Amino acid sequence: MRDISTKKIIIFDLDGTLAASKSKMDDEMSDLLSGLLVTKKIAVISGGSWKQFNEQFLDQLQCRDDLLLNLFLFPTTGTRFYRYKSKIWIEVYADVLDPEERSKIKVAFETVFEEIGYKHPEKVYGEIIEDRGTQITFSALGQGIVKELGGEGVKLKHEWKEANQDLKLKIALNLRKLLPEFEVRTGGLTSIDVTKKGIDKAYGMRQIEKFLKIPISEMLFVGDALYPGGNDYAAIEAGVDTIAVSGPEETKKLIGGWL
Numbered sequence: 274m275r276d277i278s279t280k281k282i283i284i285f286d287l288d289g290t291l292a293a294s295k296s297k298m299d300d301e302m303s304d305l306l307s308g309l310l311v312t313k314k315i316a317v318i319s320g321g322s323w324k325q326f327n328e329q330f331l332d333q334l335q336c337r338d339d340l341l342l343n344l345f346l347f348p349t350t351g352t353r354f355y356r357y358k359s360k361i362w363i364e365v366y367a368d369v370l371d372p373e374e375r376s377k378i379k380v381a382f383e384t385v386f387e388e389i390g391y392k393h394p395e396k397v398y399g400e401i402i403e404d405r406g407t408q409i410t411f412s413a414l415g416q417g418i419v420k421e422l423g424g425e426g427v428k429l430k431h432e433w434k435e436a437n438q439d440l441k442l443k444i445a446l447n448l449r450k451l452l453p454e455f456e457v458r459t460g461g462l463t464s465i466d467v468t469k470k471g472i473d474k475a476y477g478m479r480q481i482e483k484f485l486k487i488p489i490s491e492m493l494f495v496g497d498a499l500y501p502g503g504n505d506y507a508a509i510e511a512g513v514d515t516i517a518v519s520g521p522e523e524t525k526k527l528i529g530g531w532l
């Protein structure tokens with residue numbers, strides 16, 4: 274088991290690490306994280322929106338109020354930062370795209386779909402192109418699929434990923450040509466995120482260093498996509514110690530071992 278005595282903060286990815294993709298965190302994970310918050314600071318960083326963080330994570334977290342002071346949340350890959358103060362969650366900063374940038378990105382998606390003759394699936398669930406302010410996100414099956422279908426939605430997303438891996442990479446590749454001044458990442462199972470240049474989890478780690486005054490050497494990152502091309506890989510590039518997990522069950526064993 275990894276010794277974490279020298280680590281001040283444990284940083285977790287959300288989807289596929291603390292909870293299944295776009296799904297609610299379970300009670301067991303909530304208990305384990307509450308236990309860990311007694312002795313460690315915890316940060317959660319993910320491409321998901323603040324709304325998504327609330328539904329998937331915060332609403333499920335049963336934890337003593339004072340322990341929340343040790344919890345730091347970085348939605349949309351660290352372009353927003355929330356911390357708990359005087360009993361409420363406050364936004365410390367938000368690095369939003371301006372309206373021209375946002376419309377340029379949306380137009381680029383439409384252009385690429387046309388270029389490669391991509392047709393959206395007949396049945397989608399909610400928005401396909403979501404404007405998260407700091408990030409524009411394409412979700413092939415729609416943002417709301419898991420909310421609407423639960424576990425079946427997660428299954429459909431995995432199936433889409435298996436069948437359309439090359440297609441997704443092609444969309445991303447063509448987007449990068451149209452949007453060289455932006456960052457285009459193929460993050461989740463069915464999604465592509467576009468943000469300002471230089472926004473990745475390494476950026477998030479540097480924000481943690483800057484705002485929480487914790488050096489990189491005292492951080493530990495836990496995520497399910499720490500392989501090259503994965504959306505957690507930037508944590509390795511940032512020089513942070515990392516532990517790769519296969520999913521929430523392995524994360525639970527890890528935290529259980531520390532406790």
Ligand SMILES: [Mg+2]
Binds near residue numbers: 288
């Ligand atoms: Mg993940």
